[in-house]
Amino acid sequence: MTDNLLEVSGLKMHFPITKGVFKRKVGAVRAVDGIDLAVKKGETLGLVGESGCGKSTTGRLMTRILEPTEGKVLFDGRDVSHVGQAGLRPLRRDVQMIFQDPYSSLNPRHTVGSIISAPLQIQNIPTPNGLKSAVQDLLKLVGLNPEHYNRYPHEFSGGQRQRIGIARALALRPKLIVADEPVSALDVSIQAQVVNLLDDLQREFDLTYVFIAHDLSVVRHISDRVAVMYLGRVVEIADREQLYKNPRHPYTVALMSAVPVPDPARRERAQRNRVLLTGDVPSPINPPSGCRFRTRCWKAQDICATEDPALIPRLEDPASHQTACHFPVTEDEVVAGRRPAGAQA
Amino acid sequence: MSSTTTGTRPFLEVKDLTVRFETDDGIVQAVSNSSFAVERGKTLGIVGESGSGKSVTSLAVLGLHRTRSNAKVAGEIWLDDQELVTATDEDVRKLRGGKMAMIFQDPLSAMHPYYTVGAQIVEGYRVHHKGVSKKEARTRTIDMLARVGIPQPEKRFNEYGHQFSGGMRQRAMIAMALVNDPQLLIADEPTTALDVTVQAQILDLIRDLQDEFGSAVIMITHDLGVVAELADDVLVMYGGKIIERGPAADVFHEPQHPYTWGLLGSMPRLDRDVRDRLTPVKGTPPSLINLPDGCAFHPRCPYAGRNGNRSFTEVPELRGGVHAVACHLPAEEKRRIFHEEVAPNL
């Protein structure tokens, strides 16, 4: 046995595009197109990338809300890729998901008490002191007033609603929580409160997290390892420090350099070093041949159009730092004060 | 704040702006006694959390409250020596889209679904340039689309807003806003819905256009990073009030208000080592219908007790010169707290 709680390999999710009354298949959205990832027990794995790159789809495959069109999902060593409702039952207890939009993910007609207790009832979990006290304990745990048991979601603020979602996810004492943009819709001060709460809960309950976000600063704060996604693929993965210090993939470099720095004194330097990507992300229906990033990459050469680069350690990197690029960015290229040679300003 | 030494008015000067909305639930004190100024060629950043009054401030400058019967506006708004609060609807309408223009967070809502992007920009141009031919307006529009980085502008001219990607749509709206060479550009969360890579392109574009045309820009955002990138001066808003105002470098390097400290403490930042824990503001923002007595921030402020009970009873005025703060703590005490208690945790 490894210390991996979750493993996915060769994972693909192709959503069919159909046409006409006979729903003839005319193509597919390759939302996730060949991903290998392992999530270690107790760690937080961050998933970042631009809108539409397949982060949420990956999360929904990991939790088996979606069934993959290809590839495997192993949870605690057990293949759950295609198991049916009965086989999914233990997974529904051990794996929970938290969503971005605390407004739409809670049923407006149910009280907080019934929202949080629903998973306990569905899974027939015994509650020695009664359901109500179990729910109140959960409310306390996430920093909400246990007296508010009978209130409705609209009576809470965005941050408080996100706490309700977290309480619901915790009800079954899961092993893994996949959080899809859990703080993106929140104001900064509330966002920080929720990040701290997730941190505390992880320590207290030995939780493993997959944290999906487009905000690179939040992901860096919360993750032990980070995977960068582009067009349905992982293009780089590494320990947090390693990734942010030595980004290898041109896309990772561009993404990081685009983050505005909250320090006016560094403004000019940040702008000088910025790698501006041109054009839009290509369609996942027809991804480019070879390396998918080549249409926006300043380092692209002929081979990039024909050979799909493998996700492997590059240069002198440790085995844990893998990059899918034929011409990885070197330290010299990213040293402070200089834009990578050839990159567009 | 940037102020001219010649004794004339700043290009945009807002004095004691107050905006209230009468609603069924009570009176919303959306903006209270706001004063600020922006010179040509300069950028003012307005930051604050949602509901703090940022958008209402900018809508008041544009005179958009005039269409809302429940809005009450008081104070003075001087744009290039013309007072706008007391101006006629007709005068304000002429300025809007001409001398002053706005870009929003959601460009689709600003675009008409049944008109092509090109037709809308042409229309906007001709409203403010009577007597210009359709052909001239078309040429001008295509130039603008090209100027904001839209590839194949002749082709894109004939497409609809929904056919554009998010970033392209935002560019088209910028082209629409800039077609009449506005001297004041108000951007309300223009990049909030965009990916960072696209955000960087749009911020770059706004910066370039400002360099080229010398417009005054008001950049509204909840992202302190965006403000640090663009703004010369900064307003921090809380509960409908300006609680800190000053040059960007001062506000970021020597912030003086406990709420500004909380905002900075809430942000993980790529330019610093990873902190063990974020140090956010506790609690939640106030309702503008029922603002707390005294300093509106007191229920969330860790220093509320330190100055007798004035925090609980007396609204602190925005005081100071170039760098002004609305807080009862003595200046010395604020400086000490920032350097000894706050800065080490940022």
Ligand SMILES: Nc1ncnc2c1ncn2[C@@H]1O[C@H](COP(=O)(O)OP(=O)(O)OP(=O)(O)O)[C@@H](O)[C@H]1O
């Ligand atoms: N049910 C579906 N049917 C068809 N296409 C889909 C479906 N779900 C997702 N997609 C497509 O798959 C791609 C990846 O979507 P996904 O939601 O995983 O992106 P994401 O990385 O989470 O983006 P965001 O940052 O905007 O949340 C997108 O092109 C999306 O439009």
Ligand SMILES: Nc1ncnc2c1ncn2[C@@H]1O[C@H](COP(=O)(O)OP(=O)(O)O)[C@@H](O)[C@H]1O
């Ligand atoms: N037309 C309106 N009628 C009543 N209240 C309004 C109206 N427009 C804005 N408000 C209220 O004014 C306050 C400030 O809003 P706004 O300026 O939009 O905040 P933000 O800082 O998020 O831009 C909020 O409480 C908002 O609900």
Ligand code: SF4
């Ligand atoms: S493989 Fe080629 S195109 Fe792809 S990221 Fe590397 S250099 Fe760029």
Ligand code: SF4
């Ligand atoms: S006036 Fe008092 S409550 Fe308000 S910010 Fe200053 S110390 Fe805090």
Ligand SMILES: [Mg+2]
């Ligand atoms: Mg998503």
Ligand SMILES: [Mg+2]
């Ligand atoms: Mg707003």
